[in-house]
Structures are given as C-alpha cells and as structure tokens.
Amino acid sequence: RGLDSQIVIIGSGISGIAAAQKLVKYGFHNVRILEATARSGGRIKTGKFGNNVIEIGANWIHGPSEENPVFCLARDYGLLEPEALLPENQTVDIEGHPPWVSNWFSSSGTKLKTEDLNPALELFGEILQEAGQFVSKGVETHASMGDFIRTEARLRAEQQWQALAPRTRARRMCLISNLLKVECSVNGSHSMDQVSLAAFGLYKTLPGLDCTFTHGYEGVVKHLLAELPGGSVTYRRPVSCVRWSNTGGGDQPVTVETEDGERVSADHVIVTVPLGYLKRHHATLFSPPLPLHKQHSVQRMGFGTNNKIFVEFDSPWWDADCGVIHLLWEDEEDLVDQVADVKRSWIKKLFGFTVVTPAERYGHVLCGWIAGHEAEHMETLTEEEVTREVTQLIRTFTGNPIVTPRRVLRSQWFQDPWTCGSYTYPGRGCSAQDLANLMEPLPAEGAAQSPPLQVLFAGEATHHCFYSTVHGALLSGWREADRLIAHYCPPGPPQPRRS
Ligand code: 6YU
Known part of the structure; x- marks a missing residue:
C-alpha cells in the first residue's frame, strides 16, 4: 500500500x-x-x-537548545522572546532546576533570611544528584526516592548539624519537607515514596535556561x-x-x-x-x-497530578527579583510530603508559587503549584472555596491579615476525562x-x-x-x-x- x-x-x-x-x-x-x-x-x-x-x-520549554525540537520549531516560527535566542541562554546547564531567586516565608508569618537556609538547600541538591546516579549502578528495584531522601537527609543532618541550636536544625528539616513537595510537583507524583530510586535518573535534561x-x-x-x-x-x-x-x-x-x-x-x-x-x-x-x-x-x-493555582494581586509582597516563593511550615520537621488529613489540610501541599513574568505585561501574578491527592481534592472544591483557602494561606505566611487576591484560577487535570x-x-x-x-x-x-x-x-x-x-x-x-x-x-x- x-x-x-x-x-x-x-x-x-x-x-x-x-x-x-x-x-x-x-x-x-x-x-x-x-x-x-x-x-x-x-x-x-x-x-x-x-x-x-x-x-x-x-x-516552559525545558532545556531550550539546538537538541530540543520544540525550541527549534518555536524559534523558526518566531514565537520566542529575543533573550531565549541568545547563545548564552542555550548553553547554560541548569540540570532541570532553574536558578531563580527564592523568597522563603514561614508559617509563623515572617520572611526568612536565605543565608540561613542555604546549607539545607545544598544538602538536598547533593542528595538529588546522587539519586540520579543509581540508574547506572543498579539498585534494589523497589527502593523509593522518598526513602532515600529521608534516610540520607537525617543521616547528614545528624553528622553536619549536630552543633546547631535545635530551632535552626528543625527549620532546616522543615525546609527539606518543602523541597520534597517541590519534587512531587516536578515529578507529578503524590509522594516521592511513589517514585523509583533506580529509575529516577532515566530522565535526561537538556542545556538551556527554561523559557516561555x-x-x-x-x-x-x-x-x-x-x-x-x-x-x-x-x-x-x-x-x-x-x-x-x-x-x-x-x-x-x-x-x-x-x-x-x-x-x-x-x-x-x-x-x-x-x-x-x-x-x-x-x-x-x-x-x-x-x-x-x-x-x-x-x-x-x-502518572499523577500536578495542578496550578494562579493568583493576582494589586501589589507584590515578594522581592522585585524573586522568581519563586517557598512556603515553609514550621511543624514539618518530620520530612513530610503528604498531608495527614487531605480534606482539612490539602492547602499545606502547595509548596509555593512561581512569579509569572515579565511584570510589565502580567502585573503581579503568581502561579501556585500543588501535586498529588491534595491537588485532586482541590479540584472538587468550588472556586470560592479555593480562593478562601489561598487567601488565608497567604495571610498566614505574610503576616498581613488584609492581603487579598484580585482573582484566582486553578487547573483541574485530574478531572479531565481524556487526561x-x-x-x-x-x-x-x-x-x-x-x-x-x-x-x-x-x-x-x-x-x-x-x-x-x-x-x-x-x-x-x-x-x-x-x-x-x-x-x-x-x-x-x-x-x-x-x-x-x-x-x-x-x-x-x-x-x-x-x-
Ligand atoms: C513541558 C512544561 N509542564 C504542567 C502541567 C501539565 C503538563 N507538561 P496530550 O495529552 O497532550 O494529547 C493526547 C490527546 O489525546 C488529547 O488531546 C486528548 O484529548 C486525546 N484523547 C484522549 N483520549 C482519547 C480518546 N479515547 N479518543 C480520542 N482522543 C483522545 N511539559 O515540556 N514543559 O513546563 C510542562 C506541565 C500542569 C498538565 C506539563 C510540561 C507536560 C506536557 O504538557 C505533556 O508532556 C505533553 O503536552 C503531552 O503531549 P501528548 O501528545 O503526549 O499528550 C526524574 C524526573 C523528573 C521528571 N520530570 C521533570 C519535569 C518535567 C515536567 N514538567 C512539567 C512542568 C510543567 C510545569
């Protein structure tokens, strides 16, 4: 034929x-x-x-460089901003984690100093990198990313942070809980306990700074x-x-x-x-x-769920250069990436927000990220209920009792019958x-x-x-x-x- x-x-x-x-x-x-x-x-x-x-x-186009056919098509069709086409944009290797400036807010209603958090960020980054190497070593196939990250984080915290004040140590462990939730969103999994340690490194990144x-x-x-x-x-x-x-x-x-x-x-x-x-x-x-x-x-x-919650404000409560806002719960020292009572506390799974840029075009818009069963439960709520919970969350973390979003919109990928x-x-x-x-x-x-x-x-x-x-x-x-x-x-x- x-x-x-x-x-x-x-x-x-x-x-x-x-x-x-x-x-x-x-x-x-x-x-x-x-x-x-x-x-x-x-x-x-x-x-x-x-x-x-x-x-x-x-x-995003993940890894926008010559090897990425979506980047090449988008470039040829003239769909990208000039910065995305710069050679330096295409050669930088971010290994899947864009180097955005982070703002950290705590559930006690304060903005945290990034310098105090850097050691925990570095520790988590090292563990992730090591996890990616198991694919070439061959390990017990049922091991999970969640178990590996928790075991290694506890071990290294014990070795490296023993001398710290208990409160500082506890906060660093809470930060690791937040990063576990970030990884749930990145992987689209309910918990990192569901993600294979042996196969985590199968995913390959391409060079290039993610662009839109x-x-x-x-x-x-x-x-x-x-x-x-x-x-x-x-x-x-x-x-x-x-x-x-x-x-x-x-x-x-x-x-x-x-x-x-x-x-x-x-x-x-x-x-x-x-x-x-x-x-x-x-x-x-x-x-x-x-x-x-x-x-x-x-x-x-x-195959899991990762949803977005867009939130617009009249004025920003984050720094002008901020790319991502993390929400750190002070009661999560136990390295948790799922909430115990999904119906009551689903919002705790939302790890934070990416800032939608450029501000000249978007004004003050954030994109919240929530994965797993908590994200699936969020889909069953009305827009008003979601708006109420998000508003309460932001008031708690900013310590500002009157901050109010102008509008909120969420995705519902789990309910989509074709996805x-x-x-x-x-x-x-x-x-x-x-x-x-x-x-x-x-x-x-x-x-x-x-x-x-x-x-x-x-x-x-x-x-x-x-x-x-x-x-x-x-x-x-x-x-x-x-x-x-x-x-x-x-x-x-x-x-x-x-x-
Ligand atoms: C990316 C990104 N991104 C966020 C969110 C989502 C996804 N992805 P399709 O489903 O498109 O098409 C199938 C069609 O079939 C569809 O039209 C159906 O209606 C139809 N259909 C179904 N049943 C049918 C039937 N019975 N009869 C007829 N038709 C039927 N990808 O590159 N950058 O920023 C994100 C993100 C919220 C939901 C993403 C991102 C994923 C892509 O969207 C997705 O892969 C493709 O669009 C799928 O195209 P397709 O054709 O296959 O299916 C270890 C490790 C780390 C691993 N992860 C690293 C992170 C990378 C992922 N990051 C994602 C992040 C975001 C934010």
Whole structure:
C-alpha cells in the first residue's frame, strides 16, 4: 500500500500532530486524527487570566537548545522572546532546576533570611544528584526516592548539624519537607515514596535556561497543524475501541470504533492517549487486550497530578527579583510530603508559587503549584472555596491579615476525562524496560504472522528519557512516523562508491 496506507491517529496533542505532520510531509495522504475534545493541543493549553495569556498546562520549554525540537520549531516560527535566542541562554546547564531567586516565608508569618537556609538547600541538591546516579549502578528495584531522601537527609543532618541550636536544625528539616513537595510537583507524583530510586535518573535534561512563549504555548500547536491538509483532525470524536488482529488479518487489519458508533478501517493506528487515560481504559480500549507485559508496564509507570493555582494581586509582597516563593511550615520537621488529613489540610501541599513574568505585561501574578491527592481534592472544591483557602494561606505566611487576591484560577487535570492527571513519572518498581514496553508496536515487525505495526504508541509516556515533557511527546510522534516510513520505504542498500 505504501503511501496510500490508511493511518488513524488517536489524539490531537503535540505527539499526534507531530506524527501526522511528518507522515504528510513524507507523502502519506490518508492520515486522519480523531480527537475526543473540541480542540487540539491536549496538555498544551493556553488560557486567559484577566487580560493576560497564561498556561493551564505545559509552561516552559525545558532545556531550550539546538537538541530540543520544540525550541527549534518555536524559534523558526518566531514565537520566542529575543533573550531565549541568545547563545548564552542555550548553553547554560541548569540540570532541570532553574536558578531563580527564592523568597522563603514561614508559617509563623515572617520572611526568612536565605543565608540561613542555604546549607539545607545544598544538602538536598547533593542528595538529588546522587539519586540520579543509581540508574547506572543498579539498585534494589523497589527502593523509593522518598526513602532515600529521608534516610540520607537525617543521616547528614545528624553528622553536619549536630552543633546547631535545635530551632535552626528543625527549620532546616522543615525546609527539606518543602523541597520534597517541590519534587512531587516536578515529578507529578503524590509522594516521592511513589517514585523509583533506580529509575529516577532515566530522565535526561537538556542545556538551556527554561523559557516561555510570548503569546502562549498553543502557538507551536497551531503552526504544526497548519502544515496538515484542512480537515485532517475530526473533533469531538472519542475512540472507544481499537480492534486489531494478532492471528492474521484482512485487507485492512484494524478497525477503530468511536463512541458515536463510527467504524474506521485502517492499516495502522497511532495511539497517543495519555498514560492516565490508558491506566483507566486499556482493558476496553483494545480488543484483543494489550499483551500482559505491556499491561504491567502501564500499571508500573506512574502518572499523577500536578495542578496550578494562579493568583493576582494589586501589589507584590515578594522581592522585585524573586522568581519563586517557598512556603515553609514550621511543624514539618518530620520530612513530610503528604498531608495527614487531605480534606482539612490539602492547602499545606502547595509548596509555593512561581512569579509569572515579565511584570510589565502580567502585573503581579503568581502561579501556585500543588501535586498529588491534595491537588485532586482541590479540584472538587468550588472556586470560592479555593480562593478562601489561598487567601488565608497567604495571610498566614505574610503576616498581613488584609492581603487579598484580585482573582484566582486553578487547573483541574485530574478531572479531565481524556487526561486523568498531569504527566508520567517512573513509579516504584519501574525500569527502562517499562518505557520500552510502552512504545512497542503491536504486533512487532517480524514477530507474528498477522500484519505488523497495526497499533503504534506515541505520547510523552513513551519517550525513554524525555517523558513528562512536550519535547518528549513531539519526538515520540516523529519516532512512530519514522517507524512507518522505514516500514514502507526502507533505506536502500548502500550504493557502491565510484572511484
Ligand atoms: C513541558 C512544561 N509542564 C504542567 C502541567 C501539565 C503538563 N507538561 P496530550 O495529552 O497532550 O494529547 C493526547 C490527546 O489525546 C488529547 O488531546 C486528548 O484529548 C486525546 N484523547 C484522549 N483520549 C482519547 C480518546 N479515547 N479518543 C480520542 N482522543 C483522545 N511539559 O515540556 N514543559 O513546563 C510542562 C506541565 C500542569 C498538565 C506539563 C510540561 C507536560 C506536557 O504538557 C505533556 O508532556 C505533553 O503536552 C503531552 O503531549 P501528548 O501528545 O503526549 O499528550 C526524574 C524526573 C523528573 C521528571 N520530570 C521533570 C519535569 C518535567 C515536567 N514538567 C512539567 C512542568 C510543567 C510545569
């Protein structure tokens, strides 16, 4: 069939669009995307907050440098600020942790001096770095990041901070609790106890100082979509079942059934639904079901919730150069990253806020970050309840009893039926093999009598080292397009060289 093959892509997020763009560019002309919702972009979702553009989903280009295809596209489409294009911006290596100026506030209502906190920050940074190295050493596969960080932090505090006043030591331990919550947001996990120590280092960072889009992340989605023929995406068309064949097959071996009863025949289907959706629906989404090893990997890989709470103020209560505000609870010496009573105290999981810049455009807007079951509970509350809790929180930490946000807006990624959370992390018991299993097509080439490559898998959860990111998702879409291109148009034998 070659370039006439019928290819159906499930999901119009960046991975689905990238797969379609590459196939169409190569010459495949029967490529169709079925999207459950009324829009493209999936977890790239630009919204409005007052008159400002904000990101409800993906925020930054992580590691904006030549190796990052999202950066290259955004640069070529003219979507970035001039500073992001500076060579020095692209070469600095921040290893996933931007060097923002931090302001620390305490639950006793005071602003803390950063110098007093630096030793604890350094200690935490060292432990994280060591954790990342286990992937090449091989450790007991069920060990968790949470256990490792707590054990090491207690041990090192005992050795290094013994002579300190108990109050200073206690505050440093509270700071480590805050940083554990930061890591829950970064990883999208409920607790660091759920994140694998052995697989933590699978995630790779790229050089470059994380940057944002002037008019929103969705710009890159719109530009890529414009490279597809009109009508390539069918919206409001949720797929309910992919019928494939592991025993032989007819002319077109796959049938895609949609919720409204449409049946689409295809030679190949590229599934890009989020891992959260797969965890919930894989049993009904595939007939016959996914092979067991693939099902186990779907279960073992982690997919949690990280939500944002945008808050706008008339005037700032943070320093002019501040990039991130941390909230340190004075009763959290016990190195905690989850709250005991989610309904009553969910707000304690919010580690703090990043400052939305530039101030000339945004005014005084903060973006709060909250992960885990606490974030999922927050989604069930009304906007008024969330506003009340956030206002109370800020009054407590600033010691200012009248500070009042002008407006508040939160994301609700867990309740989104087509996402069921935020992004992927390596769950306890995971290894690189699980990521390999997630991306493995059905049936694999040369593995069965039935037509190969009926069902292919893309999406951020299928990238071996950039899972959880937009660039990982984009590359996974291109990877699956390349797989089909190589299947139909294998590179020819090397030509003999003429002398
Ligand atoms: C990044 C960032 N970022 C914040 C928040 C979120 C995410 N990410 P999609 O879901 O987009 O598309 C699937 C489509 O399928 C979708 O349209 C569905 O409607 C559709 N669908 C589902 N079911 C269907 C059905 N049955 N039928 C038809 N259609 C169906 N990434 O690079 N920078 O700043 C952030 C952030 C709040 C929620 C992010 C960020 C993640 C990206 O958004 C995400 O990976 C991609 O958009 C996914 O694209 P896709 O195509 O795969 O799926 C160890 C270690 C450390 C590891 N982590 C390091 C930190 C990195 C992560 N940081 C994230 C931080 C933020 C703030």
